[in-house]
Amino acid sequence: MRRSGMLLPVASLPSKYGIGTFSKEAYDFVDMLHSAGQKLWQILPLGPTGYGDSPYQSFSTFAGNPYFIDLDQLVGEGLLTEEECNSYDWGNKSNYIDYEKIYLSRFKILRKAYKRSNIGDSKKFNAYCKKNSWWLDDYALYMSIKDSYEGKPWIEWDEEIRERKEDALLSYKRDLEEEIEFYKYLQYLFSQQWHKLKAYANKKGISIIGDIPIYVSLDSSDTWANPELFQLDKECLPTAVAGCPPDSFCETGQLWGNPLYDWEYHQFTDYEWWIKRIKYSFDLYDIVRIDHFRGFDEYYSIPYGDKTAVNGTWEKGPGIELFKYLRQELGEVDIIAEDLGFLTESVKQLLKDTGYPGMKILQFGFDSREDSDYLPHNYDRNCVVYTGTHDNNTIRGWYKEISREDKKMSVNYMNNKYTRDNAIHWDFICLAMRSVSDTCIIPVQDYLGLGSEARTNTPSTVGQNWTWRMSKDCFSKKIIKKIKMLTKLYSRI
Numbered sequence: 001m002r003r004s005g006m007l008l009p010v011a012s013l014p015s016k017y018g019i020g021t022f023s024k025e026a027y028d029f030v031d032m033l034h035s036a037g038q039k040l041w042q043i044l045p046l047g048p049t050g051y052g053d054s055p056y057q058s059f060s061t062f063a064g065n066p067y068f069i070d071l072d073q074l075v076g077e078g079l080l081t082e083e084e085c086n087s088y089d090w091g092n093k094s095n096y097i098d099y100e101k102i103y104l105s106r107f108k109i110l111r112k113a114y115k116r117s118n119i120g121d122s123k124k125f126n127a128y129c130k131k132n133s134w135w136l137d138d139y140a141l142y143m144s145i146k147d148s149y150e151g152k153p154w155i156e157w158d159e160e161i162r163e164r165k166e167d168a169l170l171s172y173k174r175d176l177e178e179e180i181e182f183y184k185y186l187q188y189l190f191s192q193q194w195h196k197l198k199a200y201a202n203k204k205g206i207s208i209i210g211d212i213p214i215y216v217s218l219d220s221s222d223t224w225a226n227p228e229l230f231q232l233d234k235e236c237l238p239t240a241v242a243g244c245p246p247d248s249f250c251e252t253g254q255l256w257g258n259p260l261y262d263w264e265y266h267q268f269t270d271y272e273w274w275i276k277r278i279k280y281s282f283d284l285y286d287i288v289r290i291d292h293f294r295g296f297d298e299y300y301s302i303p304y305g306d307k308t309a310v311n312g313t314w315e316k317g318p319g320i321e322l323f324k325y326l327r328q329e330l331g332e333v334d335i336i337a338e339d340l341g342f343l344t345e346s347v348k349q350l351l352k353d354t355g356y357p358g359m360k361i362l363q364f365g366f367d368s369r370e371d372s373d374y375l376p377h378n379y380d381r382n383c384v385v386y387t388g389t390h391d392n393n394t395i396r397g398w399y400k401e402i403s404r405e406d407k408k409m410s411v412n413y414m415n416n417k418y419t420r421d422n423a424i425h426w427d428f429i430c431l432a433m434r435s436v437s438d439t440c441i442i443p444v445q446d447y448l449g450l451g452s453e454a455r456t457n458t459p460s461t462v463g464q465n466w467t468w469r470m471s472k473d474c475f476s477k478k479i480i481k482k483i484k485m486l487t488k489l490y491s492r493i
Contacts, residue, residue: 004433004440004492005040005209006033006447007390009055009456010068011097014472018090018105019097022193023070025472027200034204036480037487041201042209042441044390046194046284050220052462053099056213056291057258059143060221062135062280064190067106073193079113097467114185128188134276135221140183141169142221144176153219155236162236164225194284202286209336209441210285212277214292215242215258223259229266229273230259240301243309247341250460253302253309260301263318271318271325278326282333293337293358296322297347320353336384336439340364360385360437362428363398366413368405375413376435385437387428387446390456394445395425397452425449433490440492447483448474 013020013029020026033041047058048065055065074080088105091098119125129136142154149157160168173180198208216222218238223230231239244254266274281288295317302312326333337351339358351358360383365374372378379385387395399407399421411417414427425446432440445454445468457465487493 002438002490002492003039004442004487004490005038005042005206006444007042007386007441008444008470009044009390009466010046010065011044011055011466012444012456012469014094014470014474015070016090017071017085017088018102019067020469021068021070022197023072026070026197030197030201030204030206032475032480033201033206036475036483037493038483039205039207039492040209040287040439040441041206042289043211045211045213049099049466050217053097053466054457055211055466056256057217058213058220059146059217060135060139061212061216061277062132063139063187063221064194066110066186066190067102068194069110069186069189070193071109074113074189079116080109084112085109095469095471097469099467110186110189111182114182117185119185119188120181125185125188128191129184132187135280136184136187138225139187139221140180141173141176142224143183144179145172147179148172148176154224155218162224198284198286207286208284209287209289210281211289211291212281213258214290214295215256215260218257218259226273229262231262232259238304241304242295243300243302243312244341245300245309245312253312254460255302255306255309260299267318267321271322274322275326275329278333279330282330287334287336289336289338291338293339293351293356294341294343294347297350298344320350323354340389355382357382357384357439359383359389360435361388361392362386362432363388363392363395366402366406366410368403368409376431376437379436381436381438383437384439384441385432385435386441386443387425387432388443390443391459393452393455394443394450395428396421396446396449397455399424400451422449430486430490433486433492444470447479 008029009020010022010026011020013023013025015021015023015025030041045055045058046064046068047055047060048063049055050057050059071080071085075082075085088109089101090105091101145157145161146152146154154162161172201208227236233239238259240260241256242258242260243256246253278288297317297319298314299317300309300312301315302309335356337354337356337358339347339351340361360374360379362374362385365372365376376385388398392398393401414431416427419427429442429446432442454468456468
């Protein structure tokens with residue numbers, strides 16, 4: 001089945017109060033997708049963000065980001081007033097997320113709603129807490145303790161609670177009872193609002209593609225509550241951490257710093273944690289994209305404490321065995337494998353054995369020095385084609401930066417030497433849409449013809465990433481009509 005959709009992080013929606021949320025604007029975006037003949041909305045991870053505001057470094061692999069809770073719905077329920085919501089400083093740039101201001105304001109306003117909610121008396125809330133207790137209890141306790149330590153990661157806590165001694169756990173649970181309920185309340189709100197939005201999208205014929213990082217953050221409830229799942233020493237410090245070797249993005253590699261899995265332990269448990277994780281993901285999403293799929297075949301292990309990824313080594317991952325257990329427990333599930341970068345024969349075989357579609361990025365194809373698997377004539381149907389991902393520049397930004405030889409190659413490949421640079425994005429969109437790939441995803445920035453100023457993330461940099469926001473009403477009737485025409489022309493409706 002040929003289909004297409006758009007890539008837009010929830011945070012990039014043009015909602016009120018400084019950051020995209022599950023607000024009316026999210027529903028408007030779904031309506032726009034429907035009007036444009038699209039079937040898919042791909043988002044980035046929904047977890048609460050940590051260091052660097054990256055959705056790939058979350059305090060929990062199961063929890064949702066409280067930033068995405070729509071305050072207007074709480075106003076409608078009488079828990080907040082518009083005056084209260086408007087009294088905080090959310091930043092003054094409509095196309096920019098000021099995370100510092102969001103952090104300083106969001107929890108204060110949500111705490112007001114919590115104190116007025118009497119949520120402890122709610123049967124729905126208590127049922128939610130009971131159903132999700134297997135991860136929610138640890139997460140709420142973790143965040144409450146973290147706050148009491150002024151945000152310090154758990155490896156810097158006192159030994160008794162860092163190592164989860166029973167007396168310490170009981171003491172913190174007793175002393176932080178209200179704070180723990182507050183964090184559970186935030187997750188309840190997130191779940192209620194997200195599932196409402198997802199149901200609306202599904203009713204409109206739009207499926208949600210979720211994104212889960214292969215790794216979890218060291219500073220997370222997952223690592224603190226389940227140290228046995230990871231390569232940690234007796235002091236609960238990592239023996240090695242995750243990353244990528246030197247490549248075209250960064251000559252010293254990418255040092256992610258996530259703890260690595262103890263795959264022998266996971267194998268011993270028949271991959272119980274991973275099965276829970278994937279099953280839970282399909283409660284949130286219709287389709288799941290697994291980031292850094294290569295890590296299941298071989299993972300890059302960097303000595304803990306190194307400042308770069310240069311000294312890392314490749315180690316053997318679980319391979320097809322994990323996915324056999326997943327299929328046995330969950331049946332056939334709709335997974336996209338992020339298989340970008342240099343692929344060994346064993347990675348290619350793992351992808352083939354799972355049957356999952358991999359990813360093709362047009363920007364990676366136009367290197368005039370060599371033929372590339374990312375050029376459309378090398379695709380098969382079972383893949384997902386993108387003009388670019390959240391880690392790439394926009395098409396217009398990228399095209400402006402590439403060499404004259406690569407530009408010439410792209411013009412020759414598309415047989416269109418008359419295109420102006422300010423319209424080049426449509427040529428690449430058409431190239432992706434007419435490819436044999438069953439699925440085509442176009443970042444919103446490319447449909448809007450935006451430049452480098454709209455880039456979502458630049459790998460191996462910190463400071464200005466994840467801040468771009470879409471302008472309200474930027475999808476004109478003319479653009480929507482053109483998108484629908486192309487979607488129909490290339491048989492993706």
